[in-house]
Amino acid sequence: MQYLPDKIRPDARHNIIRAASRIVVLTGAGVSAESGVPTFRGDGGLWKSCRAEDLATPEAFARDPRLVWEWYAWRREIVARCSANAAHHAIAKLAATHPETLIVTQNVDGLHSEAAAALGEPGSAPAMPLELHGSLFVIRCTRCAWRRPHREPIDATLHDTLPRCESCGALARPAVVWFGELLNQTELERAFDAARAADVCLVVGTSAVVQPAASIALATLEGGGAIVEVNPTETPLSPHALVSLRDRAALALPDMLL
Numbered sequence: 018m019q020y021l022p023d024k025i026r027p028d029a030r031h032n033i034i035r036a037a038s039r040i041v042v043l044t045g046a047g048v049s050a051e052s053g054v055p056t057f058r059g060d061g062g063l064w065k066s067c068r069a070e071d072l073a074t075p076e077a078f079a080r081d082p083r084l085v086w087e088w089y090a091w092r093r094e095i096v097a098r099c100s101a102n103a104a105h106h107a108i109a110k111l112a113a114t115h116p117e118t119l120i121v122t123q124n125v126d127g128l129h130s131e132a133a134a135a136l137g138e139p140g141s142a143p144a145m146p147l148e149l150h151g152s153l154f155v156i157r158c159t160r161c162a163w164r165r166p167h168r169e170p171i172d173a174t175l176h177d178t179l180p181r182c183e184s185c186g187a188l189a190r191p192a193v194v195w196f197g198e199l200l201n202q203t204e205l206e207r208a209f210d211a212a213r214a215a216d217v218c219l220v221v222g223t224s225a226v227v228q229p230a231a232s233i234a235l236a237t238l239e240g241g242g243a244i245v246e247v248n249p250t251e252t253p254l255s256p257h258a259l260v261s262l263r264d265r266a267a268l269a270l271p272d273m274l275l
């Protein structure tokens with residue numbers, strides 16, 4: 018018999034998500050697969066024969082900021098041509114109709130925000146994601162607390178053309194979390210608090226091998242809620258999930274959530 022968490026009423030088993038009031042949606046690169054955003058590990062994973070792990074680090078930026086910015090400029094151009102897909106839109110609508118939803122994403126592509134914006138007011142606020150790994154389209158100062166949204170093209174031809182802090186003049190960097198850097202602790206706590214209190218953690222398109230993704234979902238389980246997973250492939254979270262849908266996010270989610 019499948020484990021039935023305390024928070025899910027027996028009569029709601031057939032439609033766990035719609036019956037839940039507190040929901041955490043945890044997403045990874047797979048939710049953007051059908052938007053055409055390349056993954057680190059797939060075909061688009063290499064750039065000029067450099068691996069992401071060798072470029073997305075504070076050491077790489079300290080050594081050669083121009084090279085790292087050139088890579089980010091290339092990624093930003095690709096992602097800027099991609100649009101939110103049916104999965105992002107279904108998740109945004111879920112958040113708009115269940116205001117106690119928190120969308121937590123590991124993605125840096127900004128597509129959850131695009132889907133939230135497409136809702137227009139008043140639904141857009143609950144649909145704004147907590148971007149655990151930051152955003153490709155925000156830059157911040159390497160010295161002071163300055164940061165701002167930034168969609169303009171980056172000129173990475175010379176060190177002198179790289180973006181600079183508009184407050185202190187120091188070099189600016191992408192506001193993303195690099196390998197070896199800490200996540201924002203306040204945001205992380207918010208994600209864990211929401212996950213612990215959630216009836217359901219809907220985990221979409223994450224391999225759940227990069228922490229803290231897996232732990233966030235397990236916090237829901239510890240709090241008496243359920244994990245529902247949407248991923249064509251099995252993950253380390255699958256054995257803990259009440260339901261694992263082996264399907265692509267853009268196909269499964271509109272049916273499941275709307």
Ligand code: NAD
Pocket residue numbers: 044045046047048049050051054055056057058123124125126127150221222223224225226227247248249250252264265266267
């Ligand atoms: P991952 O690449 O480790 O795993 C992707 C998961 O998505 C896999 O389990 C795969 O089976 C699944 N998947 C593939 N296609 C899918 C689909 N159509 N529908 C649903 N699931 C699908 O991704 P991750 O777990 O997010 O970890 C990768 C790390 O790399 C993260 O830290 C993230 O910040 C970063 N990253 C982000 C982006 C982005 O912003 N879109 C892209 C690449 C990498």
Ligand code: ZN
Pocket residue numbers: 158159160161162163182183184185186187
């Ligand atoms: Zn500054």
